[in-house]
Amino acid sequence: MIRTSIDLESLREMLEQGASVTVLDVRPEDQRTEWRIPGSVHFDAYGALKAKDPNAMKGAELPEGQPVVTVCSAGNSSAVAAEQLRDRGFKAYTLEGEMKAWSMAWNTAEVSVAGTGARVIQVRRTGKGCLSYLVGSGGEAAVIDASLDPGVYIDLAERYGWKITCVLDTHVHADHLSRSRGLAELFGATPHMPEGSPVSYAFSALGNGDEIRIGSARLEAVLTPGHTPESMSYLLEGRAIFTGDTLFLSTVGRPDLEATPEAAREKAHALFGSVRRLLDLAPHTLVLPGHTSEPVHFDGKPICAPLLKVHEEVKQLLEDEDRFVEKVAGRLTPTPENYERIVELNRAGEEPEGDPTELEAGANRCAVRLRRLSGFGHPNPA
Ligand SMILES: [Fe+2]
Known part of the structure; x- marks a missing residue:
């Protein structure tokens, strides 16, 4: 046949x-x-x-x-x-x-982060543009923002000689189902979430300034509210920062999901402050975002950029706080498909009955699309 x-x-x-x-x-x-x-x-x-x-x-x-x-x-x-x-x-x-x-296809790229004892592997869901990370050091590994089947991370960790000891999310996601809880459960571990995360399952809370050790490497939690109130970024030894959906390589996360227009404006003000604080980090800090807007090629090239380059990209957007709020708080672009149901499941830490790709299919829509927001001719809308 x-x-x-x-x-x-x-x-x-x-x-x-x-x-x-x-x-x-x-x-x-x-x-x-x-x-x-x-x-x-x-x-x-x-x-x-x-x-x-x-x-x-x-x-x-x-x-x-x-x-x-x-x-x-x-x-x-x-x-x-x-x-x-x-x-x-x-x-x-x-x-x-x-x-x-x-939607479930993936590939990887190793990120070179100079000056740390850690190796970082970027795991990319190529269709949706979801970026998750394995951070390994001394035989241990942390997984940040797991968006794929737990087996993918376990196999990858094995390939690098690591045992996954820690699982953490930057925030409660709206565009994909978090696999962090399921992954942590396989090790009898408690997933780490930002303090105040609106989830109904048990988690180990990370507050601003808290640290996690992976082998000889350190991850420091940096509170960056705005995209969601609990959004947390994670700084790897002052050399690289996992920014979730707060700061992308050429735009910022959208603050309007699950928010009234008034609440979206409040969140946009918070986001402005968070992004400003991130931009105060050392200029060569490597930004490792939670999403990309383009299909990810099988090229082994990590999606990341030094902060100074990202600063250049978003500089105009950040010139004036009120203008920033005007630009990013409006419901001007389509929301991620099924995002309310996805948030509901992520808050409960549950998986949907049946095929998760039914819920998750479609493009990523977690970023502010600058090109469509007039006034900022932006090369990389998300
Ligand atoms: Fe998000």
Whole structure:
């Protein structure tokens, strides 16, 4: 029997290993703009495929001699596309679970943090842009903002010779289900959360200035409210800072989720103060954010930047507090899909019944989109 589909892990491994494969996205342009598989080729034949036009894929020019994986949202169009490509002699497959499955694809990059006894691995959910971290030292590791199946972090830690001893989140997330509680439970550990986190499960509270030791390395909690009231950043020995959704590489987190317009303005004022304080850290402190706005390529390049570069990017936004509040507090961009349900589950520390990708599918929308907010021509909206 001819194989007509490929599972996510097989495709993920092919991309990680740099194998020759064409990922062909047959969704309409607007869906692709929302999110896409990095390096994928676009051929908008959606209408023709849906109509089962036998010539729908006729104009698709693809590299000969390498497999093609077709993707769409629901699976019907990609199946028709793959079949037509097979008729043309290609080894063509559909991706099992389609774009929803892609939501769980991930890759890693090692972050070089000079002057610390720690190694930092950035774990990227490439479709959603969620960034989590393993910080390892002396055979131990901490996991920050786990957004993938706990097994991913356990396997990675093993690969580096670490035992996970500590699990922590920067805040209660709205765009993805936190896997921190589940991961900590596997070790009989209590997850660390910022003091005052509105969660109903037991956690070990971290207040401003508290420290966590991982081997010979130290993580210091730095309170940075705004995106959420409890948001905490974690400073690694004064050399790198995990900023969660408070500060990204070229924009800031949105303060308007779960807030009335008035509350959003209050949170925006807090965010202004938090970002200002972060920018007072040493200029070469490496900023390691909780999200990125672009699909993450399988290139092993960490998504990070020294604070002075980030400062350059957000400088204009931070010139005036009132103007900042005006810009970031409005509900001007779409909210993350299903975010109220995701927050509810994260507060309870529970997983949804059934497939979590049903809830989490879609683009990341945790950042302020500066380009759309007029006045700041920004290169990297999120
Ligand atoms: Fe967030």
